[in-house]
Amino acid sequence: MAKITRETYSWRCSLARKETWHPTWSHSSGDWSVDFRVSGRRIRKKLGLADRGLRDLAIQTARELYREAWEASAKQQPAADAVTFAEAARLYIGAGGEERFLPKIVMYFGPEIQVRDVDALAVERAAGALYPDAKPETVRRQLRVPIRAVQNFALGKRRERIEDTRRVRWLSPEEAERLLASAAQPEKIGLRDPNRETLRKIVFMLGTGAGPGETMALTGEGWNAATREWWLPGTKFVYRARFVCLPERTVSLIGEIPENGPSFVAPNGQPYVMTEALLRNSDCGRFTSRIHAVRRVA
The missing domain is CATH 1.10.260 (434 Repressor (Amino-terminal Domain))
Structure with a gap:
């Protein structure tokens, strides 16, 4: 059995730890490559060492790239020393x-x-x-x-605030009525929606001002039929928690509201899988496409 020296043991341990900058061999590209982050910036590149036997050189090159990346990042940080x-x-x-x-x-x-x-x-x-x-x-x-x-x-560690540049589309009362009329007849506009789920969601959003994401996340536990109030828990990114009062016509068009569980489901009757992107309204593609389809006909 080969003798394991202290140097060999340290080398094996370093490989087992898999440092973030540690290079990997890609069979598809036939090259060593690195993929790590420094100060939030992703650094992903091939090392130009097209030989799997050059492992030691790849490690040395990757380590140097990692060191240089951190040095460059430190130089880019604003100096807070002279700032009051x-x-x-x-x-x-x-x-x-x-x-x-x-x-x-x-x-x-x-x-x-x-x-x-x-x-x-x-x-x-x-x-x-x-x-x-x-x-x-x-x-x-x-x-x-x-x-x-x-x-x-x-120190430059604060996240940059990104302004919301999404287009706001206003509806006149007449346009809203035509939208509801079209959503009430999905078969005529080629939508498979036997239970009028798209209509129910549109009615709720028009009547309360709620967004698509929080509408799809609502459950019946927050609904008070006696006062026509619904507790909206809000979302982490966009909407604050609040009560909304539903107009009588909104309640009538929504129809039966379950006492618990999802209140607004997909047209196929299945509940939506809630994600952070959905709650931010950035992943409501299918639902918004249905609304656009209804609006085009209206």
């Missing part, structure tokens, strides 16, 4: 950050203290001065979280 907390807070608010609790914090730290100097001890002193009798959760929400948000912004 007051200036960072002002820019953070200007970029759409939450302003509510920051003026009080900025006034406490003053115009000279730099972001790098707002360390754990500085935060504790601020907590004692600004919120001496507050509960820990209040201090966290009104002091620690805003400070961390400004620090992350100064």
Whole structure:
């Protein structure tokens, strides 16, 4: 049996750990390649080593690529050393950050203290001065979280806010009536929808202002027939939790609402599989295509 030296053991352990930058051999391309992320940026490339026997060279090359990627990422990070907390807070608010609790914090730290100097001890002193009798959760929400948000912004770690550029389509009352009339006769426009499920969803959205994703996620537990109110739990990304009051005509056109389980199902009677993309209304393709089909005929 071959003797296992310390160097051999360390090499085998490093292979077993499979570092994120570790190269892999691709049979399809006949080359070594890497696929890793640095600061959220994906780096995926072939190493130009078309020989499976060049494993050691591939590891060395991949390790160097990984090191260079991190060095480049560090150079791209904005230097927060020379930025005052007051200036960072002002820019953070200007970029759409939450302003509510920051003026009080900025006034406490003053115009000279730099972001790098707002360390754990500085935060504790601020907590004692600004919120001496507050509960820990209040201090966290009104002091620690805003400070961390400004620090992350100064270091370039804050996610860029993406504006919603989706087209908004307004319907006149006459257009809405024609839309409902078409949805009530799916067979005439070539839709297989025997239980008028598309009509039920359109009626609910027109009557409440709810979006497609949250409509498909609704269950009967939130419905109060006595008051015609429905509790919409909201979604993580788009809609807030709220009560909506359904007009009498909306209730009449929706028809029977189950006491529990999905309230709005697909035309084939099956419940929708809820995903985050669906709740954001970014994966409602089949349903919206049906609405477009109904609208074209209307």
